[in-house]
Amino acid sequence: MTTLASDRIWRKRLDQIDTVVEDIRFPNDDDADSNVDQDQEWCEVLVDGERRRIRFHDYSEVFKVPGLYELLFYERLQCCSPSCVANLLTDVARDFDDSVEDLRVLDVGAGNGMVGDELAHLGVDQVFGVDITPSARKATERDRPSIYDGYLVTDLTNLPEAHEEMLRKQDFNCLTTVAALGYGDIPAAAFLKALDLVRVPGWLAFNIKEDFLREEDSSGFSKLIRQLSREELIQVQCYRRYQHRVSMSGEPLYYVAMIAQKLDEVPGELIEFWQQES
Ligand SMILES: C[S@@+](CC[C@H](N)C(=O)[O-])C[C@H]1O[C@@H](n2cnc3c(N)ncnc32)[C@H](O)[C@@H]1O
Structure with a gap:
């Protein structure tokens, strides 16, 4: 459903954001939480060499890290x-x-x-x-x-x-x-x-x-x-x-x-x- 034109909007915006996110890791099949409901999903984010666990719906934390929302929801999770x-x-x-x-x-x-x-x-x-x-x-x-x-x-x-x-x-x-x-x-x-x-x-x-x-x-x-x-x-x-x-x-x-x-x-x-x- 995503159009190429609108794809470019968040991508272009992300290019302008000075993100500090180095890596995002999702739980793998061995993690107990790999199959939880949407509001319990989490990831580990590598910022300045430090790994932090962030719940997707903890918006307060997500928005504090420049580029994390775009990288997580739009690039990795293909939100449109x-x-x-x-x-x-x-x-x-x-x-x-x-x-x-x-x-x-x-x-x-x-x-x-x-x-x-x-x-x-x-x-x-x-x-x-x-x-x-x-x-x-x-x-x-x-x-x-x-x-x-x-x-x-x-x-x-x-x-x-x-x-x-x-x-x-x-x-x-x-x-x-x-x-x-x-x-x-x-x-x-x-x-x-x-x-x-x-x-x-x-x-x-x-x-x-x-x-x-x-x-x-x-x-x-x-x-x-x-x-x-x-x-x-x-x-x-x-x-x-x-x-x-x-x-x-x-x-x-x-x-x-x-x-x-x-x-x-x-x-x-x-x-x-x-x-x-x-
Ligand atoms: C997944 S984000 C969606 C943001 C944006 N609409 C988008 O599509 O990217 C959900 C947003 O809803 C806000 N939110 C949650 N509960 C709310 C409430 N009771 N009143 C207003 N905003 C709320 C959160 O703070 C968060 O910014």
Whole structure:
């Protein structure tokens, strides 16, 4: 699913990053942890002659090492999600005669700015990042300065009033969230709050592991997305299953990318309901 053009975006960016990573080693078959679930995966990273064990989902540590996120997730694990979701979003928006230049994007779980980079390449020039991890913003400032119009470190499950006011002033008409839902990252209630910060009509572009969309899923995403569709708050325009990346043992991990239109405002009671559910 990765296109050559978008391949070049993270590669080109990596070429500009002064990385200190000398080697990345994954556990081998003899290690007890060689077959753990995604959020428990880890690697050993050689930096300045010193080996350190880092869990993939310990973003705070990953982002502190320049180039580690790109080398680990994009080069070794073949992740393609930022380009996949950004390209689908702009394709669908164009199908609806919406100009990509007019998108004002709230990128939630922005990390070190890979999605902002892809969107900028596709002609979107207003992107605002939100992430809960302070080192994600620092890494964006270090490795992708000037990609975001603003970047706020905040918690959408308990959004301070001043932050909400500031975000609403941006008058977003699009929400993106990539590789950040579930697995102890962004919970369903925070995703709903982010959707509430986008005007009507608006766009919603996200990806999620396909398991989280099964009816028996306990993360809440399957139920929330069905509820949003049923109550006609959103209308899904594109549903695409694809290989997000491989696991550390080389197995494909399948995600679904969805592009939806936001049709109506999110009722306050729904937000409260999901805050209690989480
Ligand atoms: C795998 S990274 C994805 C980064 C980026 N979207 C990308 O595709 O490269 C997941 C990001 O979600 C952020 N995150 C986790 N929980 C969050 C929450 N509750 N609210 C906002 N961001 C969160 C993490 O700090 C991390 O930067």
